[in-house]
Each structure stands twice: as structure tokens, then as C-alpha cells.
Amino acid sequence: MTARVIGTLxxxxxxxxxxxxxxxxxxxxFFENEQLLMVIKPRTAEQMAAFYEARGFPQAAIDIITNxxxxxxxxxxxxxxxxxxxxxxxxxxxxxxxxxILGAGYWNEQWDIIKLMQANRSTFHxxxxxxxxxxxxxxxVAGNIVVPGGISSFHLEANFKTxxxxxxxxxxxxxxxxxxxxxxSLP
Amino acid sequence: MKTHKLLILVFLxxxxxxxxxxxxxLPEGVTRINAIAAPELKLDNIDxxxxxLSTTGGHWRFVHFWASWCGPCRREMPSIQRxxxxxxxxxxxFVIVNTAETEDAVFTFLGIVAPDLAPLMDxxxxxTQVWQPRGLPSTFLVGPAGNIxxxxxxxxxxxQPAYVEFLRGLK
Numbered sequence: 001m002t003a004r005v006i007g008t009l010x011x012x013x014x015x016x017x018x019x020x021x022x023x024x025x026x027x028x029x030f031f032e033n034e035q036l037l038m039v040i041k042p043r044t045a046e047q048m049a050a051f052y053e054a055r056g057f058p059q060a061a062i063d064i065i066t067n068x069x070x071x072x073x074x075x076x077x078x079x080x081x082x083x084x085x086x087x088x089x090x091x092x093x094x095x096x097x098x099x100x101i102l103g104a105g106y107w108n109e110q111w112d113i114i115k116l117m118q119a120n121r122s123t124f125h126x127x128x129x130x131x132x133x134x135x136x137x138x139x140x141v142a143g144n145i146v147v148p149g150g151i152s153s154f155h156l157e158a159n160f161k162t163x164x165x166x167x168x169x170x171x172x173x174x175x176x177x178x179x180x181x182x183x184x185s186l187p
Numbered sequence: 188m189k190t191h192k193l194l195i196l197v198f199l200x201x202x203x204x205x206x207x208x209x210x211x212x213l214p215e216g217v218t219r220i221n222a223i224a225a226p227e228l229k230l231d232n233i234d235x236x237x238x239x240l241s242t243t244g245g246h247w248r249f250v251h252f253w254a255s256w257c258g259p260c261r262r263e264m265p266s267i268q269r270x271x272x273x274x275x276x277x278x279x280x281f282v283i284v285n286t287a288e289t290e291d292a293v294f295t296f297l298g299i300v301a302p303d304l305a306p307l308m309d310x311x312x313x314x315t316q317v318w319q320p321r322g323l324p325s326t327f328l329v330g331p332a333g334n335i336x337x338x339x340x341x342x343x344x345x346x347q348p349a350y351v352e353f354l355r356g357l358k
Contacts, residue, residue, distance in 0.1 A: 055256060056289065122287035122312025126254065126323050133321060138215055139340040140259075141322055 031173045035079040038158065041072040042179045043144070055123055060114040067149045068102060069180035074142040077135035081168055084161040085133040085141060091157040092147060099154050102146045103131060134164075153177045214349040216341055222334035225250070225327070226317045228282070230307040233290055238282070238307055241333065246278045247357045248329040252309075252320050254286045255296035259342030260324040268301035269346035270354075277355055286323060287312035328357070 025032070030039040045066040052065055077083045092099040104125070111121050129143030147154060156175040162168030213219065228240035228250065240248065251267065253260040271281050283306040285293050290308065297304055309315050318327065326339035343350060 051256070055292070118311040118313065119287040122316065123254070123256070125312070126257070126286060126315075130322065136218060136340060139321075142259075143322070 029175045029178065031175075033078075035077075036083065036160070036171065036173070037074070037076040037078060038173055039074040040156070040175055040178055041074070042181055043070040043072060044181045051127075052120075052124075055120070057120050057124075058114070058116070061111070061116055061120060061124075064110050064114070069147045069149060069151055070144045071147070071178055071180075072142065072144050073129050074140065075135065076140045077137055079162070080137050081162050082137075082164050083135045083171070084166055085130070085135055086159075086161070087129065087131045087145065089159040089161070091159070092154050094151045094154040099147050099151060102148065104128075147180070149180075151180055153179045213337075214343075214347075214353050216339050216343050217350075217353065218338050218340065220335065220338050222330065222332075222336050225329045225333050225335050226314075228284070228307075228314060228318070230284065230309055230314060232305045232307050233285075233293060234305050236305075240282065240329070243280060244333050245331050246280060247331060247354075248280045248282050249354070250282045250284065250318075250327045250329055251324065252284045252286055252315050252318065252326075253306075253324045254288055255292055256288075257323045261296070261300075263324055263342035263345065264297070264304075265300045266343070266345040266347075268304060270351055271303070273346060273351050274354060279354055279357070282307065284309050284315065286315040328354075330357075 026037075026039045027041065031037070048070045049062050049066050052062055057065075075085060087101055087103075090101070092101065107124065107128075108121075110116075111124075116124075127144055129145050130141065133139075133141050135141060154177075156178050158173045158175075160171040160173075162171060225240060225248075229238070231237055240250070253264065255261065267281075267283070281304075283304055285306045286309050288308075289310075293306060293308070297306065318325075320327075321338075321340065324342050326343075327335045328337035328339070330336045345351075
């Protein structure tokens, strides 16, 4: 009994100590251990259209955006070493075929075609997961990765190098069936 | 016996240094960097008044980039307002830069959570790009000589004592 009371007290006093709960701390899919937190949140085309429309994006940009599949990724380095986010080292596949993340080159090309305003380009840029970050201890990073439309779900293998010089132990986290919800319903 | 061990653990946790400070006594998320000259920062604020960072030397500047669509920015902004209130008597200058949003979007958000702030408007986002933040929100501490000396990672509870004391102690 005393132990339970002390445990409760510790929980209340020290937010850093995880407290037992029957509820999951994050929506699926996610990975969490003492070194890394990684949360994956697939977005519907409607969610993305609403987000960018509310920020003044023209219809031509919304059309391009909703023809792709957005997944929001949140990563936190909970270790005491540098963890390298390098999306070039991630492997995505669907039905055995490699899937490429649509990067800055793709988007700049699209935005040039429709002559998207610089302010919209800037906002779009900051909503994307940066391709390379040397995540320091306690540093979070979040943003979207985007894959081509027409994919209902994909396998994501996230590979991370560690250490300032990338010579630490590598980490690999895999997520199966990361979905592109409702994408198939788009015209 | 088990109870005694738990009580000792509680005692040790109570006497350990408060969380929020790292070993070299920087608050969590604050990173010291090799001083580099602050990039140009010339913008108008939301009231149309011109600002130029290069003309405001001689004291520390808290340069903060944010956008209202960014969740951590939204959560952090009220604590920035409270921190500014707490540091009213210091000579730190708070330079709050909105990245690529309209006046309407900024006014609607700040009017509720931080009505005293008059952010600089980086309307096309190009000034933010030059500063190369690692993401939004992002904060740089610029020293009296105009060099960036600290970078702050992600959103922080700026009104917590660890941050207020750290900023107050900048020389």
C-alpha cells in the first residue's frame, strides 16, 4: 500500500517518469522506447486540402496536393546521442515496388508550373519533414512526407544512424501498411 | 525493507537538481554554438513599423520564428508572452518573426493568446529561409556584438524559471 502511494506521488511529482495507463499514449502507428519516439499519422486528401486552403493556397496547388498521399511524421530523440534523420536512408515500398518520397525538387517543379506565390511555397516547405537533421538529445522534429497518389498503403523502413560522426549503432524501425486513407475516392 | 528503499529513492529524487537544467547549466533545448554573425533581418512589424536587427546592437536579442499553423508554436506562444512580462525590467529585446502568413492570420491568433506582441512579418518567408532554422518554432539568441551564440531547439515553456533565469543571466 505504502509503495503504491509513493509510486503515485512520484508519478505526480516527476512528469519525466512514465506512469502506467491502459490508454495508448499516441495513436497507431507509433514506436516508442528510451531512445526514440516516432509517430506516423496518415492524412486524408480532405484534411490536406482543408489545411492548405485555409492558408490561402490556390486551387491549382490544392489539386496537386490532393493527388498525392501525405503522412505526418513526428520524431523525438530521447537518447543522449545524436540521431540522424536522413529520409534518403528510408526505404518505402508497396506491393514489392519501391516508393519514392516526393522531395523539394518535385515540389519546386510543380510550383513553378502553376507559378505559386513565394509565401505559399515557404509555408509548404515548413510543413514538410526536413530530409536531413542531426537530431540532438531532446530535439523533436515533425512534418509531412509525401508519396505519389494511387498507392493505398506502403511499408516504411526508417533507418537512423547515430553519433556525431554517424559511427554509432544504427537503428531501424519498420511500419507496415501505412495508409493513404480515402485517396482512391478522389477524382 | 522495500518501503525503506522506496523512501530513500523519494529522498534522492527530491534532493537531486531540478529537471530543466543540463550538466553545463543550460536549460533543456538550449544549445551553445560557435558565434556566427546574425544574418540580415530587416522587416516591418504588423503595425507597419520598420525594424533592422543590425541597428539594435549592444544588448541581447531573442529572435523567434513561428507560424500560427504550427502546433508547438501555438502551444509555446502564451509562455513567450508571460516570459516577456517577467523580463520587462531586463534589456533583452524580443524579436518575434512570423513566417509567411497574412496579417489576418497573425492578428486572429495573437489577438487571443499574446495581444501585446507586434511580430515582424516575413510575408514571403525569405528572411526565415536565410536564418536556416531547423524547423518551426525556432529561437536564436543574438549577443550584443551581433553574433548568434545560442540556438533553441523546438518549443519550450519559456516562462519556467530555468529559462527566465538563463535569459536574465546573459551578459
